[in-house]
Amino acid sequence: QVQLQESGPGLVKPSETLSLTCTVSGGSISTYYWGWIRQPPGKGLEWIGFFYYSGSTNYTPSLKSRVTISGDTSKNQFSLRLSSVTAADTAVYYCARQVVVGASPGLDYWGQGTLVTVSS
């Protein structure tokens, strides 16, 4: 059974960098794509970006200039860095695995989510 667990600070100051790590167990990050999704309190889901172990990444255009997703296959972890944060970046951050069945992708395993608040 694949399990994902987010970790990182729950409080980040404005203008600083948000850093989160997703630890994967029960499967290797050297297969599949892995991503980050966020959800502001009381609002909908926003995809942030993907990571593939080869180093390939894709990011949502609105965050592209501030986001970096990277992986560490030796630890079976991947990470999110979001720079220059503001209150608008306050959200529950989820990591997830992308599976592709036939030609159809979907996010089939998710972490439980971690709330990150941006405040001084």
Add this chain to the structure above:
Amino acid sequence: EIVLTQSPGTLSLSPGERATLSCRASQSVSSSYLAWYQQKPGQAPRLLIYGASSRATGIPDRFSGSGSGTDFTLTIGRLEPEDFAVYYCQQYGSSPPRYSFGQGTKLEIK
């Protein structure tokens, strides 16, 4: 960028009734790239449907997806108490690779 619009925003029904949730795309979407998720309070989303109509592993057969082009539907055949949640449709764009979500439909007990 393709925008997904879900309707209604809130759907009030009773257990045992049939639920029909709509997802409309601003331009044509490949059926292969349309998915549905269920999210309960305090939980991560759960993949229900991928490829517009294929149920994910472990999803009961009362959940079904249909549609093509710009109009997609999630149907819950006979509502169980545990089905009351928020439902999101999601589109995958391949060039460049990216996901976008609808704003969600809240299914509440009447």
